Amino acid sequence: ATQVYVADLGIPGFTQSWSIATELAFYAVLPLIVLALRPARRRDLALPMKILVVLAVVGVIASGVIGGGVIGSEPLYERWLPARLTNFVLGMILAEALARPDDRVSLWISRLGASPGACLGLAASAYLLATTPIAGALTLGGVGGEFDHAVKMVLSCVVALGLMVPLLWSEPNTFRTVLTHPASRWLGKVSYGVFLWHLAVFEGLYAVSGLALFAGGMLPLLAVGVPLSLLLAALSYSLVEEPASRWVARRLRRGREEQESASRSRATAR
Known part of the structure; x- marks a missing residue:
């Protein structure tokens, strides 16, 4: 893929x-x-x-x-x-x-x-x-x-x-205000998941509904597909992306702390 x-x-x-x-x-x-x-x-x-x-x-x-x-x-x-x-x-x-x-x-x-x-x-x-x-x-x-x-x-x-x-x-302008709204910030957080899942969701909906590509039915497809894509995106963010980010942050912080500790030890030894 x-x-x-x-x-x-x-x-x-x-x-x-x-x-x-x-x-x-x-x-x-x-x-x-x-x-x-x-x-x-x-x-x-x-x-x-x-x-x-x-x-x-x-x-x-x-x-x-x-x-x-x-x-x-x-x-x-x-x-x-x-x-x-x-x-x-x-x-x-x-x-x-x-x-x-x-x-x-x-x-x-x-x-x-x-x-x-x-x-x-x-x-x-x-x-x-x-x-x-x-x-x-x-x-x-x-x-x-x-x-x-x-x-x-x-x-x-x-x-x-x-x-x-x-x-x-x-x-400061209206465009910036809209994009810094909590709802917009949440959409930004799950945006990668929306990108990742939306096509699979819509292909599944086409298969289930029997609709042909570009043959109409856009509004019903959007009404079902957008919430499903957002749900999957929210789940993958909460269960995968956010825990992975926290794990990486902990590892990096631990590495910095170990380096600082080693530097202090060398300075004390001198």
Whole structure:
């Protein structure tokens, strides 16, 4: 379910989890990216941001050149890290902008964030464009033209930018208030579970109801599928995600305490 390197090995009901493989690939190379940027920062504090912007552009070009594989018979090349690089680099650019607010790119982003309405309008416009043929065929199959991937990449980054910037750079606003509401925070906690379970839930509902895909019945399916997905997400968060997070936190805290104890012992011995 979570691999994109061999054709047709996805598990039905969890094929959307392909993105986990791409994310793991990014986290595997992230330390190398950081090490590569360190000399650049020592040379010029503004250089890492310039490199990241260039990487983002290279990633867009790569997504267009790489194209996509045929679902079911070829590896899904468009889901490999090189074709998705810009998505991750955009996050690094935002992190760098927060760390260095005086950078030219940071100043441009902060000016954009001063207008939450414009940011959200930009995100909505890009999202609507992504639902039109300008971003490729409107099917679940492979993307049509080779540069449709590049168009999708640009539009997805514009959506992400439009949603994130008002949260990070603007004054308190309605958008931020809505997303910090307890109900929104709870939805954020269980969001990974919703992502993981929703497709299996809806495939099960289609099988039980006898409905064909895209043949109507959306409202009844949503009325049953959304609560079921939320229930499974809440259970997996409470029974798996939260206990696992606490266990990792305890292990890390214990490791730090042991290191501090060892340091104090060495200092006392001297």
